[in-house]
Amino acid sequence: MDTIDITSKVVFTKKEILPLFDTAAACRYWLETAIENRLIERIRRDMYAVIDLTTGSVYANKFLIGSCISQSACISHHAALEYHGLANQVYTTLYISDSKKFRSFEYDDIRYEFIFNDIPAWIDQINYGAILRVTSKERTIIDCINMLKYSGGIEEVLHALESVRSIQEQQLLDILKRYDNKRLFQKAGYLLSMFKEELNLSDDFFSTIRDRVGEVKKYFLTTMGMDSTYHPEWKLYAPTYDSLETLLNGGRET
Numbered sequence: 001m002d003t004i005d006i007t008s009k010v011v012f013t014k015k016e017i018l019p020l021f022d023t024a025a026a027c028r029y030w031l032e033t034a035i036e037n038r039l040i041e042r043i044r045r046d047m048y049a050v051i052d053l054t055t056g057s058v059y060a061n062k063f064l065i066g067s068c069i070s071q072s073a074c075i076s077h078h079a080a081l082e083y084h085g086l087a088n089q090v091y092t093t094l095y096i097s098d099s100k101k102f103r104s105f106e107y108d109d110i111r112y113e114f115i116f117n118d119i120p121a122w123i124d125q126i127n128y129g130a131i132l133r134v135t136s137k138e139r140t141i142i143d144c145i146n147m148l149k150y151s152g153g154i155e156e157v158l159h160a161l162e163s164v165r166s167i168q169e170q171q172l173l174d175i176l177k178r179y180d181n182k183r184l185f186q187k188a189g190y191l192l193s194m195f196k197e198e199l200n201l202s203d204d205f206f207s208t209i210r211d212r213v214g215e216v217k218k219y220f221l222t223t224m225g226m227d228s229t230y231h232p233e234w235k236l237y238a239p240t241y242d243s244l245e246t247l248l249n250g251g252r253e254t
Contacts, residue, residue, distance in 0.1 A: 010129030011060045011068040014046040044105045059129065062110045066096045067133040069112065073098040074123050074133035076115060077150035080140040081160050087152070088159035095150050097135070097143075115150060117143075122175055137164070138171040145191055146184050154221060158248045161195045169205045182214040189213060190220065190234045194241050210234070 009016075014027065021027040031048065034040045040048045041058055043065055049058035060068070063075050063083050076097035081087040094110055096102075097117035104113050122139035126132045135143060141160065144151030151157050176188055189209040192201060210233055219237045222228045226243035230236070239247075 009050060011043070011047070011049050011064055012130070013048070013068075043107050062094055062108075063134065064128050064130055064132045065107065065110075066094045066112055068130050069096055069102055070098055070100050072100060072120065073102075074135055076117065076135045076140065077143055077147065078152045078156060080135045081144060081151065081156065083134050084137050084140060086137070086140070086160040086163045088156055089152060091152065115147075119178060121178070122171065136171065138168055139175050141167070142172060142175045142179070142184070142188060145188050146179065146181070154224070154244075155247060157191065158244060161191065162198070162248060164195075164199060167199050167201075169199075169201050173205065173208055176209070176212075182212065182216070183218055185209050185212045185214075186218055186234045186236045187220055190231055190236050190238055193233075194244060206233075 014031065018024065018027050021030065031040070035042060035048075038051055038053075038056070040050055043049050047069070049060045049065065051057065052059050063079070066075050066079065067073050073096050075083055075094070077095040078087060078091055079094045079096070082090060092110055094112050095115050096112055097115045099116070099118040099120075101116065102114050104111060106112070122136040123133050124136050126134075134140075141157075141164070144157050144160065148154060148157065151160075172188075172192075176185060189206060192199065192209075193206060195201075196206070213235050215235065217230075217235045217237065221239050222237055224239065226239040226247065228237055228243070229240050231238055
């Protein structure tokens, strides 16, 4: 079946095109032929990308490939920071949140890593010939605060917060309430208050967070060699804001 139109697919799975063929064998033959003729390229088992004949490379970028792993997959954490233009560094690992586990794989020097998340809200969807799903800017910020190891670490989060030009505080609160984690409220209150003026966050916003931090005192970033102190409003032992400013500025005193 050499008349199959795949030009609008960009990225697709075998399951998606199987109904176009009379038999599974016919589908398999067409895929093998298309690969040999450099019309498509195999990304991983049963996942393919269309090749741009003028460049010899696939049309899809790494973000589109990652979000097409499944119909519920979305770009998240540091990968989402990068997509939103908030990352300070470009990594070769792309984090993909999904409720359905997939085996990590590598393609074109990028490693695609699974992170479990079953919250289908606050996801931007953009059509690039396939649907690119990425956590919203607000959810990305909260997710990165929640899981620093997938965000590139505290320096990347600080640079992201410094780079944000506008943010919806109600969405931040809605996301925090959905996660409903006292420790996350503590960390978010602590870090976001450092950028209160830049992000134009209201006193009511922080009052709502303070009401949800609970009474248990926690530790955050106290093993990083920075000067730490107790922040009573967040019930948190953590670095001083001066220490974070120094870290943000590459070790230079401000």
